[in-house]
Structure formats: structure tokens, C-alpha cells
Amino acid sequence: MVVTAPTVEKPASSEELARRLHDAASSKLGVVPVGGGRASGMGDPAERCDVLLHTTRLDRVIEHSQADMVVSVEAGITLEALQAELAKAGQFLPLDPFNSPGHTIGGLLATGWTGPLRLRYGSPRDFLIGIRVALPDGRLATGGGRVVKNVSGYDMMKLHYGALGSLGVIVAASFKVFPKPLHDVTVSSAGGWADAERALVTPIAPSALELFSDGRVLARYTG
DSSP states (O other): OOOOOOEEEOOSSHHHHHHHHHHHHHTTOOEEEESSSTTTTSSSOOSOOSEEEEOTTOOOEEEEETTTTEEEEETTSBHHHHHHHHHTTTEEOOOOOSSOSOOBHHHHHHHTOOOTTHHHHOOHHHHEEEEEEEOTTSOEEEEEOSSTTOOTTHHHHHHHTTSTTSSOEEEEEEEEOEEOOSOEEEEEEOOTHHHHHHHHTSSSOOSEEEEOTTSOEEEEEEO
16 A cells, blocks of 8 residues: 655635635545644544644734734634734633643634633633635635624634634634733642632632642632
8 A cells, every 4th residue: 555645735725725625625635724733632533634624824913902802813713813812902812722832713613612710710612703614625614703792603712712623624613702810829738628628619710720639629719
């Protein structure tokens, strides 16, 4: 059997990426979408990988409304680049995934990865308000919108969140953002479950709480 290396594609726009999917489908080629590559071992192995479709050139901030606290971005932008842009307006997206840096926004949505800040803010699914996806046949589909109260297409967003790109490639997304905390303090303790329980019932609730197998507890307070 002859094994050939997959073709690497790095489209520069959503439309170009959609065309690549259409061409691959027409040629019956297997496509594997890639963002930051932090979750390449997640999920079942692909049966075929004829084309590696990278989203990293889709890295623009499409729109940021500081007053409405909403941002729309292309899926290939890294979390670090987005946070730097939001910080200029005193805002942030409460995502702190493990194995950082280098996660793309599309990759985080496709994997459903979260971090300790989920305790306070929820998962990306909770503040995702719009999504655009390139479907396997080359069509571009949109769900939700760019305003917080728009709930149209919400089922589509739920469908693609955590689907690992198996139903289509996420090319853009819109989020509700939050005021960036002025203070961010992490407290460490070695008291295990007892300290973790006490941290949860203090007058100031932690934004994140981590309990390690060696008994250490990290409580993060923001405000």
C-alpha cells in the first residue's frame, strides 16, 4: 500500500475555505480541519486524511461593539490575540483552557473545551450568540446573530459546539463579552476537600476552583 502525505490547505477567507470543502467532496477526499492543533488527538481517528484544512489565516476581528459588549471574530484567531484586542476596551472572554497558549476560537468551540473559570461564567456555549459554518458540500450556513437577544439558529450552534468539525468547519463566531476584572488573585492551600468546601461558602465566591490529586487547592478570585 502506498501512503501519501495529505495536502495542506490554508484558505484566507470563509468563502475560500468553503470552496476547498466543495472541491474535496467532489473528489471524494477526506478532510481534517485544524485550528491550533491542541486537540489533534481528541475523538476517534479519521478514517482518511487527504486534506489538512487549516483555519489559522482566518484570524480577523470582524466587529467589536464595546457598548453592546459583543464581538464577532473569524475562527482562526487565537484566544490570546482576541483577549489582547478586548483588553483595549477593558473587556475579556472568560475562557482559560488548559494546554495554552495557541488555541483558536474555532478549535475551542469545536472541542467544547473549557477551564476553571467555567465555575463563574459557564462554558463558551453559554456566551456564544452566533456562528458561521462551512458545510461539507461547500455551503456557508449561519446561526444566531451578533446581538445578545437574537436566539434564531440556536439549535445549530448547539449542534456544532463540541462536534470536532465532523458536521462542518466553524469559520466565524460571535460572543457576549464581559468586563475585565480589575483584580485577579489566586490563593493556594494544601487542605484538600475541606479547604475547597470552605472556599465555596465564603462571602466572596471564587471565580475558579481547582483541586489536585496531591491535596492542593487553588482558588481564584476576580472582581
